[in-house]
Amino acid sequence: MKDFQYAAPTTIQAATSLLTEHGSGARILAGGTDIIVQLREGLREADIVVDIKKIPELRECQYSDESGLCLGAAVTCCEIYEDADLAGRYGALADSTHIIGGWQIQSRASVGGNLCNASPAADTIPALIVLNAEAQVTGPNGQRTIAADAFCTGPGINSLVDGEFVVAIQIPPQSASxxxxxxxxxxxxxxxxxxxxxxxxxxxxxxxxxxxxxxxxxxxxxxxxxxxxxxxxxxxxxxxxxxxxxxxxxxxxxxxxxxxxxxxxxxxxxxxxxxxxxxxxxxxxxxxx
Amino acid sequence: MATTPYRVIGTRPVRHDGADKVTGKAVYTADFKLPGLQAGFVLRSPHPHAKIVSIDTSAAEATAGVSAVVTGADFPNVQDKIAQLGEGSVNLAHLSANCMAKDKVLYKGHAVAAVSATNAHIAEEAAAKIVVEYEMLPSVTDIMEAMADDAPLLHADLFTDDLGQKADTASNVAVHMHFEKGDVAAGFEQADVVVEAEFKTATVHQGYIEPHAIVADYNEDGRVRLWTATQGSFTCRQQTAEILQIGVGDVLVTPCEIGGGFGGKIAVYLEPTAAILSKKAGRPVSILMTRTDVFEATGPTPASFMRVKVGAKNDGTLIAGEAWIAYDAGAFPGGVIGPGCMCVFSCYDIEHAVVDGYDVCVNKPHTKAYRAPGATQVAFAMEQLMDELAEQLDICPLEIRMKNAVKEGSRRVDGPVYPQIGYVECLEALRDSDHWNSPLTGDNRGRGIAGGFWFGCGLKSSAACSVNSDGTINLLEGSTDIGGSRASLAMQLAETLGIESSDINPMVGDTDSVGYTDVTGGSRVTFATGLAAYEAGRDLQSQMKVRAAELWECETNDVSIADDGTFSGNGKTAGFKDLATQLFSSGEALVGRATVAPECPTNGFAAHIVDVEVDPDTGKVTILRYTAIQDAGTAIHPSYVEGQMQGGAVQGIGWALNEEYFFNDDDQMTNASFLDYRMPTMLDVPMIDTIIVETGNADHPYGVRGVGEPPIIPPPPAIGNAIYNATQTRMRELPMSPPKVWQAMQSSD
Missing domain, CATH: 3.30.390.50 (CO dehydrogenase flavoprotein, C-terminal domain)
Known part of the structure; x- marks a missing residue:
């Protein structure tokens, strides 16, 4: 494994500057359950690993009947399936977060990370696609949204450009029917x-x-x-x-x-x-x- | 439960190493550190078969922090010589070439060079700078393809040993062996029903949780000290000494705690490499394998191709059997075909039988023993054919087994006549079990049974017991403890002396401090090292009789020892601890010792019963209920006997359902991790219920039989029989993974 730097910015702006500065040499860490393994096994390399879970917005999880669910990108799997109200509304998301790895992994791994890792076999992505989710992305050129079914472009490849990262995942409200x-x-x-x-x-x-x-x-x-x-x-x-x-x-x-x-x-x-x-x-x- | 004559044996005391294990204080090799310790890294071949044209290590050597680089050129030339490793033997020239490739690599993962440095990252980066020029050679991983005349040859100097005659052209077939009893042709003529089928099993790994690890220190005085995870300190010492071409007395092996072996931690892999690195570096060197290294370069146990034919009379009596068995040996000759041939018909009394076995080299890691090595593959074939015969004859699968089960006086196809054994008793316990007598209901569900046999061996063991001033004992013995043997040995000594298991501190000695002891393998430790502990206790008692006579002013012959260990003489009595305390203040210290080499096998039998449900849409098999039954002779510590039965059953379930090495079109293993090499997890197995049968064993003072190996044998055929019972689909290939079961169900519709 190659040596790399580690940074844990606490604001979206600070994270954006670090990611922009290091370009393709930067790797984002949320739960770390994929990137740490990939770095150790030489599947990906990094000059700097930017830990985004110290940014408060990325750890927030809010639901309203009007706007639906805003899921911070670093919210963990178990925080979703352990919330009975959320799990009841978003069955597919609860199903998928419940079966990724074991308890230890589910306590670290985030839905945002599972999406960005862009594995063809990712468990949460089909759930996000059927729930019509959108990724809210921020970067050096401002903010944009990407629909879940358009987010991945190949095995391990997503549509983010250098300097961009997912802040939250927005999922439409769910009714009883x-x-x-x-x-x-x-x-x-x-x-x-x-x-x-x-x-x-x-x-x-x-x-x-x-x-x-x-x-x-x-x-x-x-x-x-x-x-x-x-x-x-x-x-x-x-x-x-x-x-x-x-x-x-x-x-x-x-x-x-x-x-x-x-x-x-x-x-x-x-x-x-x-x-x-x-x-x-x-x-x-x-x-x- | 029957009444027992024993006070300690058959109870369940806390194991002596328990507190260290559950608190994480137990020292495994990877925990062991020395001042100045260097980290080693082994560079491995990406190719399954290639000639090494050149190796340029200059850039690695020039890397800051690197203390040594070694290649095959640093290894002494070792002549062909067969070394006995207890359970199996090895050609030392092959062993050396397996530790570090010389002129050829024979499988992906074969070591080609190694680096030591101040830390593991520098060692790994430096190893990446080593330039190896390969000349690619065609490769072969399939047994039948490797046996073909035009197959790529792994060894130009390998000539088939065909029933003792050397062939005159080179081949991948190392050995053809043959066993025969009676007149097979005549036997089949007498048969009313004959079943015959081909079976295949995949390469599987022992899957021990602890990867191989070594710390080596080549001292200035020429002595090598090794700290390692090994099943046998003395065989590790012997192999290392032979490969390094130094005396066995120049090697000290200290066994650390070991996280499983199952036959895969007998041969050395890292020890010679670490020793040579240490010699060059002038500092101690550690090497830790990754799980990928473990899969690609150690173990595994053979894949197989088998054609088995069995004939029976209308009343269910087996009359003839014929087996043609080929096991892959991996990159070097010397797989486990021998015991495979001996075990195929070992559970049944068949008047006429013939077995032909082939040991075949392929471009895979050199195969090794795995818990009852070679027996599981053949049982998968034979125990399913028993069910096929039963079905054709309309006899219950249990009844046909009871009718033909081997018993005292039955002769195996390879010659030996069984003494008193317990297969019939196991089948009777199965017949009387709650599981067998509970009806199975529901769609897509089925029940299967199967039996299994493993020899169990004796070999050499040594033990010494030093008596402390309070009558407690330090027991020093040579068997590395994989399955709770410190407890089972201390219990036998405690029974012998009339003290408690907790009065004994058992310790596994290093090769400088304890008498020669063979490997922890062959289900032998509780039997043979237990016998040594018993004999050491008897030695102690006879010394104490002499000393008690002096103390009590009588003749030695006047001192007697009761069954509970109490000494009496001249009107005086004293228990062991009391007498030991008195003797401590009256003269020399008391040390008992013994070394034993029993030659008799302990003949272990098992019978399992399993209920499964098969998902008709996906082919996925769920184990609903499982009961393992086994003859332990006498269960010293029943919890550890049950643990062996449960562990073996779970390993057998993994072998049956999902475990296999996948090779891509370039003969490279593609699933060298626990993610894609699928051993069962907690959620994949139900509670494994156990029934211990105790028929005793006349060759051991407490009646012990080896228990570690038999329980891995029955699961694959029992599950195969259960799948057939559920789906009317007969599985002839392992693993019976969902795609294969689903495909077979489609074909049989």
Whole structure:
């Protein structure tokens, strides 16, 4: 491991100046559960590691029925799933934060970090995509927002430019007629990386039919995918097993997985169908509850 | 529970090393520091098979902070010589070349150079400056491909030892062995039903939690001192001395606490390298492996290809068996094919049987023993075929096993005739268990059973006990303690002398301070070192009889020792501690000693029962309930016997369900971490229930049999049988991971 400097700024401005000054030589640390491992194993290098979790705004977590959830980028996984109100509203997010690593990891790892690390198999990103989340980004040229489904551009690559970092993740408010779920398939029951991950979100209309739906797939392409056609197919439909099965078939069509030690392309595509049906079923139950 | 004649044996005292372990004070090798200690780093081959054209270490040597650089050229030339390591043997020239490559690298991860420096980061950066020029060679990791005539050859000088005859052309097949009893052709002619199938198992690693580590100090007087995690201090000393070409007396091995071995910490890897670095640096050197190093360069245990055929009569009596077994040896000859051949039919009395075994070199790390080495692979085949026979004959799987189970007088295919053994008793305990008698209900669920056998060995062990002035004892013994053996040895000595386990301070000695003791392996320590502790106690008692006679003014023969250890003579009596205290003030100190070398195997048997649920959509197997049954002879400390049974079962479950080495198209291992090499976690296994069977063992004063190894054998076939019971899909390949089970279920629909 190469020597590097460490800085822990306490304001957004100070962080922006450090990141701008060091450009591509700077790496951001929030929980550190990915970057520390990557630095140790030589997968990434850094001249300076900028710890952003001492910035108060990044540790804030606020919800209102008007603006929804504003999740500071360094808020940890367990702070989300241990908040019963949040976990109830954002089922998919609670599901995904609950299964990343073990307790120790969940007490450090942040959703913002999971998004920025941009792993194709990241557990929170399909959840963020189906919940229609946006990343609030700040940088030397001011602020901008990036939709969750556009945030990742390749394995380990995101759309931030040098000097930019995610301050918060904004997620629309949730009403009682909405429900969401995330599930992944792993060969073991914990401490594993998704062979396939699927997030689903459903909004029901007054008749109990599907007013709106969003489905997202992880670990079956270079980035997490928003399954547009599968999602749109469900709009206006009855939430039946047959319709879920049809949506699952449509979702399978956009999967372009690789064959590796975690599963063959054929098996992964099959699992997309299984998990789309299962997550839609759970999301429906939560929307009906 | 039956009444026991014992006072200490069979109880569950707190282990002597317990407080240190749970408070983190126990000293493992990585905790051990010396003044001026240098950090070592080993540079490893990225290629599975290549000729080393040149190595340029100049830039590394010129790096500030670097104290030494070594390559294969710094290692003495070692002639071919076979060294016995207790459980298995090794060719020392191969061992040396495995520690540091000479002219060729034979697997990804093969050590090619090493650097020591003032800290680990400098050593790693300097090692990155070493320029190794490789000439790539074609590689092979699949056993059957490696056996083909046109396979890439790992060793130009390897000629198959074919039943004792050397072949005249080089090959990757190191050995062909053959065992036979009866007339197999005639046997199959008598069979009413014959089942035959091919089975494959993947390369798996022992997975001990502590990576290999070493501290070496090559002293100015020519003595090498090593602090290390090893299963055998004396075999570590022997191997290191042979590779360095110095006398065994010039090497001192101090065993640190050890975080698991399972057969993988018998051979040396880092010791000679650290010693040579230390000699060049003039300072002590430590080297710590990473988990990736451990996966890529140590262990693992063989992958296998097996074709097994079994014939039975209509009443279920086995009449003939035939097995063709090939195990991969990894980069150098000398895998565990021998015990594999001996174990394939070891649980059943088969009149006619033949076994052919092949030891095959491939471009993987040199394979090593792993808990009942070689037995788990063959059990995966044989114990599933037993169920297939039972199904065809419409007999209960337990009944067909009971009918054919080996017992006293049964002869194994490799020759030995069993003395009194406990397989039938294990199967009876299974039959009477709550698990077997609880119906299994629910969709996609199934139950399976399987048996397993492991020899258990004797070998050499030494112990000495020094009596303190208050009658407590310091017990010095030579077996590194992996599974609670300090407690089980102290308990046997306490039983012998009539004192408490807590009156004894057991300590694992270094190679300068205790008599020669073979490895902690072969399930031998509680048996053989336990026998040494018992004999040392007896030695102490006979000395004390003489001294008591002097004290009590009578003849030695007038002094007797009761079963509870009380001495009596001339109308006087004294317990052990009382007499020891009196004797301390009346003359010489009391030291008992013993060294033993029992030659008899202890013959351990196990039978397991498992319930599974298979997810029909994903092929994922969930273990619902598990019961392990085993004959311990006598359980000295039942908690540690149960712990061995549970640990072995969990390792077997991992081997069955998810563990495997993945190789990419370039024959490089791609999952060398605990993330993608999937051992079971807490959430992957239920409570493993245990039933200890105690049939005794006439070859040990307290009836001990080895217990460490048998429990890893039954899980893969028991789970395979349970999957079949749940899905009507027969799995013939390990691991039975979700994609493979799902695929097999698709194919069998």
């Amino acid at each position: 909405m429900g969401s779920a995330y599930q992944r398939f792993i060969p073991r029951n914990e401490m594993d990386i998704a062979v396939v991950g699927v997030g689903s979100w459903i909004e029901l209309d007054a008749d109990g039919n599907i007013a709106n739906a969003r489905i997202s797939l992880g670990a079956v392409a270079a980035t997490p995918l928003f399954a547009v056609e599968a999602s749109q197919f469900l709009v206006g439909k009855e939430p039946s097993d047959d319709n879920f099965a049809e949506a699952a078939e449509l979702a399978k069509q956009i999967a372009t997985p690789i064959t590796d030690m975690r599963g063959t392309a054929h098996y992964r595509t099959h699992l997309v169908g299984v998990l789309v049906k299962r997550t839609l079923t759970t999301a429906l139950a939560r929307a009906q509850a």
